[in-house]
Amino acid sequence: MFYQFYEMSHAALQPARAYADAVKLFYSNPLNPFSHLPFGRSVAAAAELFERTTRRYGKPAFGLTKTALDFHTSVDVTEKIVWSRPFCQLIHFKRDLPAARRADPKLLIVAPMSGHYATLLRGTVEAMLPHAEVYITDWTDARMVPLTEGRFDLDDYIDYVIDMLHTLGPDTHVMGVCQPSVPVLAAAAIMEERGDRFAPASMTLMGGPIDTRRNPTAVNKLAEEKGIDWFRDNAIMQVPWPEPGFMREVYPGFLQLSGFMSMNLDRHITAHKEFFVHLVKDDGDGADKHRDFYDEYLAVMDLTAEFYLQTVDTVFVKHLLPKGEMKHRGALVDCSAIRKTALLTIEGENDDISGLGQTQAAHDLCNNIPAEKKAHYMQPKVGHYGVFNGSRFRSEIVPRIVDFIASNRQRETTAPSKPRLVRSRKAS
Structure with a gap:
């Protein structure tokens, strides 16, 4: 039921995310005089931070052209x-x-x-x-x-x-x-x-x-320390309806993400604080770097x-x-x-x-x-x-x-060149 509860919580927050998105657009619109003041930028920053920390991130594109x-x-x-x-x-x-x-x-x-x-x-x-x-x-x-x-x-x-x-x-x-x-x-x-x-x-x-x-x-x-039975009992869940994989037993991506986040929680909290400050200071480069990293990091998938x-x-x-x-x-x-x-x-x-x-x-x-x-x-x-x-x-x-x-390429020659060993001060 935990996976279902996670889905329900995400759905329940949808109106709040929509409202936060609207607030962000209102207070970041250049036609709004508050958008040029620290107060307006702070409200817009708080709204974006809420929306980003509660959304589900889709699969990113490689974008290599x-x-x-x-x-x-x-x-x-x-x-x-x-x-x-x-x-x-x-x-x-x-x-x-x-x-x-x-x-x-x-x-x-x-x-x-x-x-x-x-x-x-x-x-x-x-x-x-x-x-x-x-x-x-x-x-x-x-x-x-x-x-x-x-x-x-x-x-x-x-x-x-x-x-x-x-x-x-x-x-x-x-x-x-x-x-x-x-x-x-x-x-x-x-x-x-x-x-x-x-x-x-x-x-x-x-x-x-x-x-x-x-x-x-x-x-x-x-x-x-935990052993395989612990993981079977605590980490495996069924995909909820209406997903295509409904009833498939999976290890949910959000559990894996929670584990990664908890390992360096202080670092992630600091990063989000800095993101808020970048937005208030109108530091576009710093904010964009944060968005790029977490758009990738927070996009997760389930494993069978x-x-x-x-x-x-x-x-x-x-x-x-x-x-x-x-x-x-x-x-x-x-x-x-x-x-x-x-x-x-x-x-x-x-x-x-x-x-x-x-x-x-x-x-x-x-x-x-x-x-x-x-x-x-x-x-x-x-x-x-x-x-x-x-x-x-x-x-x-x-x-x-x-x-x-x-x-170490495979060449169709009778006398292949001798492979070279990768060398460095740390090589063995």
Whole structure:
């Protein structure tokens, strides 16, 4: 009933939101003399703050229409869906490239299915567009998928990744950001064990929970202390009517958002106070930055119950992958089967979601990858979000990813060039 109560509360506040929106428009209208005074701007700011903190945020758009190929050339970018299933579609950011340009590598970015939409990686896509043909997994909000479409669990997630790699063909490089690191690693192991020629040429795992026993964070400790039964009893709810996914059991996005907000509640409260001050001072740039960030951060999606519970149990409670006990469709996932796929792991020094060493653990599991095809990098002075977005990501992490991919492309030559190891003062 909690999900239903949440929906009813949201509906009950609709008249108040409409009134707040009207007040904001009245006191911010330049024809109203109060709009030029601190009093009028304060009323308008309070009205906007109320409306924004009580609304439901829809799925954002990527909005990437151009990319720079070099310092002098800018080309158009269009989104194209190249693969689709009930719980996911694959988006290709197709660039209008010159005919004579050498083909860039194909990069499959596997976005987290952890409560936020794939647009959370807008900055990641934007940074990689000048260097690769970028594809990204656009996961579907479970509340929008009818029960008739069936279940979706961690095994299905891995199957989706494998199917996408088959669709994209050879010389495809895959990037798993946070939560997808485990299924991406499992998919690569399964494909190599099968001798699949479409196994990725390289995989980049960023801030992922490969082994949460290493430097466990508050999130990791909560999962281990509570156990899977607690999550089943307290985190799983049914989608209310009249949503398309009515009666589907899900882990609601608003619960995940509540957890993220509570971890840094003081920071979010301060941010909203500063937003109010920016509005009163008529500081448009500061207010716009706040809007842009929270329009993305507060837009959340539901996860299917079976996927959520299986992921929590496999990754955070039982640590099956690092123990060598993880199974896919009843068969063990053997990471030592990976021999050809190159491996790059990236971590953030101040990551409070995936602790230091958790992603690097992939190197211990993939012990048959040649040393020259493996690299690890720890980015100083960034948290979880900074591993895949922000200025340090663009200036210090992206060049390493681009170099690693270029060093491990599958070329149809008899004498491929020797891969180069990504090096840094923090590399190992």
